[in-house]
Amino acid sequence: MTAEMDRREFLAVTSAFASASALxxxxxxxxxxxxxxxxxxxxxxxxxxxxxxxxVRLRPSRWKDQADTARAFYTAVPDDDILHGFRxxxxxxxxxxxxxxxxxxxSNTVFGQWLSGMARISRATGDSALRDKAVRLVTEWSRxxxxxxxxxxxxxxxxxxxxxxxxxxxxxxxxxxxxxLEKITDFASRTFDxxxxxxxPSHDTAYYGVPQEWYTLSENLFRAYRAxxxxxxxxxxxxxxxHEWWNKFARTAAPAxxxxxHAYSHVNTFSSAAMAYDVLGxxxxxxxxxxxxxxxxxxxxxxxxxxxPNERFMAPDGSLxxxxxxxxxxxxxxxxxxxxxxxxxxxxxxxxxxxxxxxxERLFYNGVGAALPLxxxxxxxxxxxxxxxxxMKVYNWDTFTCxxxxxxxxxADYHNLVYFHDANGIYVNLYVPSDVTWTGxxxxxxxxxxxxxxxxxxxDTTTLTVRAAKPSRFALRLRVPSWTRGMAVKxxxxxxxxxxxxxxxxxxxxxxxxxxRIEVTIPLTLRMExxxxxxxxxxxxxxxxxxxxLEGAYHAGRFRxxxxxxxxxxxxxxxxxxxxxxxxxxxxxxxxTLSVFRVVPPDKGAVRLKFRxxxxxxxxxxxxxxxxxKTLPYRxx
Numbered sequence: 342m343t344a345e346m347d348r349r350e351f352l353a354v355t356s357a358f359a360s361a362s363a364l365x366x367x368x369x370x371x372x373x374x375x376x377x378x379x380x381x382x383x384x385x386x387x388x389x390x391x392x393x394x395x396x397v398r399l400r401p402s403r404w405k406d407q408a409d410t411a412r413a414f415y416t417a418v419p420d421d422d423i424l425h426g427f428r429x430x431x432x433x434x435x436x437x438x439x440x441x442x443x444x445x446x447x448s449n450t451v452f453g454q455w456l457s458g459m460a461r462i463s464r465a466t467g468d469s470a471l472r473d474k475a476v477r478l479v480t481e482w483s484r485x486x487x488x489x490x491x492x493x494x495x496x497x498x499x500x501x502x503x504x505x506x507x508x509x510x511x512x513x514x515x516x517x518x519x520x521x522l523e524k525i526t527d528f529a530s531r532t533f534d535x536x537x538x539x540x541x542p543s544h545d546t547a548y549y550g551v552p553q554e555w556y557t558l559s560e561n562l563f564r565a566y567r568a569x570x571x572x573x574x575x576x577x578x579x580x581x582x583x584h585e586w587w588n589k590f591a592r593t594a595a596p597a598x599x600x601x602x603h604a605y606s607h608v609n610t611f612s613s614a615a616m617a618y619d620v621l622g623x624x625x626x627x628x629x630x631x632x633x634x635x636x637x638x639x640x641x642x643x644x645x646x647x648x649x650p651n652e653r654f655m656a657p658d659g660s661l662x663x664x665x666x667x668x669x670x671x672x673x674x675x676x677x678x679x680x681x682x683x684x685x686x687x688x689x690x691x692x693x694x695x696x697x698x699x700x701x702e703r704l705f706y707n708g709v710g711a712a713l714p715l716x717x718x719x720x721x722x723x724x725x726x727x728x729x730x731x732x733m734k735v736y737n738w739d740t741f742t743c744x745x746x747x748x749x750x751x752x753a754d755y756h757n758l759v760y761f762h763d764a765n766g767i768y769v770n771l772y773v774p775s776d777v778t779w780t781g782x783x784x785x786x787x788x789x790x791x792x793x794x795x796x797x798x799x800x801d802t803t804t805l806t807v808r809a810a811k812p813s814r815f816a817l818r819l820r821v822p823s824w825t826r827g828m829a830v831k832x833x834x835x836x837x838x839x840x841x842x843x844x845x846x847x848x849x850x851x852x853x854x855x856x857x858r859i860e861v862t863i864p865l866t867l868r869m870e871x872x873x874x875x876x877x878x879x880x881x882x883x884x885x886x887x888x889x890x891l892e893g894a895y896h897a898g899r900f901r902x903x904x905x906x907x908x909x910x911x912x913x914x915x916x917x918x919x920x921x922x923x924x925x926x927x928x929x930x931x932x933x934t935l936s937v938f939r940v941v942p943p944d945k946g947a948v949r950l951k952f953r954x955x956x957x958x959x960x961x962x963x964x965x966x967x968x969x970x971k972t973l974p975y976r977x978x
Contacts, residue, residue: 385567386619387690389763392777394465394512397756400774400794403956404710408752412462414715415455415749416471423448423455424481430493431485442719442740449498451746452482456505458749464512465756472513479509483521490528496552499529501746503561511568519569526562530577539585542601548653549603556583556610563616575620582617583610587629594635600656604649605673608637608680615687627691634688634697644870644881644888644966645711645955646681646703647672647725659875665967669732670724675744678709679751682758689761689770695820696844698770701758702822702886705771706798709751711956721745727966729879731893734960760791766816768846769805772797772863782815789813789853798885798954799936801865807857815853818846819861822886824868831860865936867913868906869970878970882909882952884936889952891940893963900942902970913938913952 399405421437426447428435443450456475463472486492494502502525509518534552541547550556562578565571586607589596611633618626640657641648648654650664652673664671681704688697704710713722719740726732737744760777761768767779772795781787788810795803805817821828821841828841830849841847849859865885871877880902882889903909916937940948958964 385690386622388693389690389761389768391686391690391757392760392762392779394461394753394756395467396778397465397759398776399755400776400792402774404705404755404773407710407714408462408755410714411749411752412466412468412471415459416474420474420478420481423452423478424485427482427485433485440719440741442742443745444719444741448741449494449502450743451501451741452478453498453501453503453505454746454750457501457508458753460505460508460512460515461750461753461757465753475509475513476515479506479515479518479521483517486521486525490524490526491532492525492528494525494529496533496555496558499525499533500554500558500561503558503565507561507565507568519565522565523571523573526565526573526577530573530580535580537581540602540607542653548601549606554603554606554609555581556586557581557606557613559583559613560609560616563613563620566620567616578616578620581613583613586610587614587626587633590629590632590636591625592628592632594632594639595657596636599636600654600660602654604641604652604654605676605680607654608648608677608684612680612683612687615684615691618691630684630688630691634684634700638700640873642700642703643672643727643872644703644883645672645674645707645725645727646700647674647677647708649673649677657873659873662872662876662879665727665729665872665879667728669726669728671727671732672725673723673744674725675709675712675722675751676747678704678712679747681708682751682754686758693763695768695770695818695846696823698820699823699844699886702771705755705758705773706886707888707955709748711954711958712748713960715745715748719745721748727881729965729967729969731963731965733963734958736960759793766818766850767791768818768820769793770820772803772861781809781813783813786810787813789815791817797863798865798887801863801885803861803863805859805861807853807855807859809853809855812852812854814851816848816850817853817859818848819859821845821847822863824866824883824885825863826866827862827864829862833858834860866906867910869902869909872967879967880970881967882913884954887936888955888966889936889938890955890958890964890966891952891968892950893965895949900940900946900948901972902968904970912940912942914941915939916951 399408419437422440425435425437425439430447439445440448456479459471459475462468503522506518506522509515537555538551540550558581559578562574566574566578589599611630614626614629618630637648641654641661650668650671655661655664681700685697685700713734713736715721716736720736721742721744722734723737723742723744759771759773759775761770762779765782767777774793774795776790776792778790781789790808792806792808793803797803819830821843823844825843828847830837830839830847832849837849839847839849867884869880870883872879903912916939936954938952940950942948955966
């Protein structure tokens with residue numbers, strides 16, 4: 342990152358904050374004033390931290406394209422349409438039109454999440470227009486709140502609104518956000534139903550608990566307490582602690598009766614346990630978080646990293662694999678990715694362990710990273726279809742669903758998942774084209790930028806270049822994925838002897854100079870992964886972190902997958918690249934999929950269909966993700 346780029350970004354941020362300041366006056370007119378003597382945030386229990394959005398930039402890649410496309414979509418949704426239902430209910434002039442779908446009455450299901458995503462994206466990109474839009478929206482929304490703080494929001498939208506208002510303060514610098522948050526929290530603490538019924542797996546609607554998903558409220562209320570030191574947020578957060586379910590994981594990662602509940606929200610509630618640990622300091626919450634993670638990895642996840650057939654946790658008796666016979670709603674992809682990202686990031690922050698980055702990587706490429714873009718008037722990708730008989734990516738039949746709320750937060754957090762840091766070094770969690778800027782171990786005078794160039798996971802290498810204001814001694818830690826073997830590191834062309842144990846950090850600790858180049862090779866193993874223990878031969882084909890699908894658009898001869906991974910590596914033959922690699926790294930029009938494989942069985946029989954990354958599959962294109970390795974396809978003629 343150049344000094345000129347730093348200057349442009351500084352000017353963009355300065356301009357944005359000036360615009361936000363102009364809008365604060367409107368918020369004051371609506372009856373909100375800043376809390377006097379706001380305290381400094383408390384010290385966290387984290388061992389390492391992400392880079393707070395503003396210090397990370399995505400470089401050209403399909404992932405940046407995805408984030409930029411989403412950013413343009415949300416920017417273009419008319420303010421009056423988003424606000425229409427709120428204004429109409431408050432008896433105010435309501436220009437525009439209802440958004441429709443899940444937001445037919447008003448947009449409160451997603452409103453807070455949109456504000457959160459806008460604040461985070463604007464922080465990451467310096468997008469002053471998006472910041473101003475978020476501040477304008479929340480200021481106009483504040484006019485619809487009754488004098489007693491009644492925002493006409495139940496538990497679910499209130500939780501999202503706490504997140505949105507807090508993020509407007511933290512990431513958009515909007516000082517009117519916390520007074521609004523205090524006002525609606527005061528009302529909620531006086532009036533909300535606190536019966537907190539547990540999720541009932543046998544009930545068609547109460548499998549998410551009553552009031553709906555009450556057990557997710559603690560996370561953002563604890564975050565608000567962390568940011569403000571205001572005890573009202575801590576007190577209200579403790580109302581929603583989910584001991585009855587969390588305690589199933591207090592001493593074991595294999596509870597017998599944790600299934601049947603709403604999957605996404607019960608992963609999401611682990612983030613409430615994480616913030617309970619951060620604020621209350623009780624180590625049992627960290628044990629719950631660790632065991633919950635191991636339970637999910639062992640019993641609930643498909644090869645994509647997603648989970649939740651029919652939006653449920655599955656009993657660990659083969660139900661996960663059996664669901665592939667019938668369920669087209671195999672996984673709630675976008676919301677599920679959001680919950681997985683958060684849970685993994687909390688665990689990385691609190692433990693410093695690299696292994697928790699594996700789930701982030703899976704979801705990045707096969708979960709939300711493989712989702713269809715928001716389309717038209719709020720059509721969004723909701724369920725992934727992984728059935729053995731074949732699936733397709735389709736848009737949900739309804740519009741502006743919950744996934745349109747988590748979608749913007751997911752893509753905002755692309756900037757907050759790639760790199761972490763502690764006082765002594767930088768941690769590279771994802772191998773994604775990007776830049777990260779760090780003040781360095783000795784403060785602002787030790788300014789360090791790392792530039793990462795890569796075509797991973799299409800190829801098995803990434804290159805990081807150091808841009809340092811002066812020589813700087815620090816540790817560069819590189820996540821070694823659990824699935825790889827033989828990861829290697831070179832510095833300035835010379836091999837470096839580092840321990841590269843799967844599931845740990847490979848550490849290069851030295852004095853770095855401007856222009857130093859680190860070349861990392863991460864062998865991309867081809868393998869078959871069984872869906873669960875009860876179905877060892879119901880498998881998906883995976884290369885590195887990426888799930889491959891078999892094209893389903895053409896007739897092909899009958900074949901079945903081999904019995905072992907060694908044979909698989911000989912059966913799948915890479916397509917020859919049509920252009921040199923150097924050309925493929927230039928410009929978005931040249932970014933095409935490289936990891937396409939022809940199928941060449943030992944009998945050399947022609948197979949027309951090819952394997953390609955799941956993320957490279959578009960709307961309505963048929964594919965096969967899971968295969969019964971021991972069973973030939975049915976003969977139909």
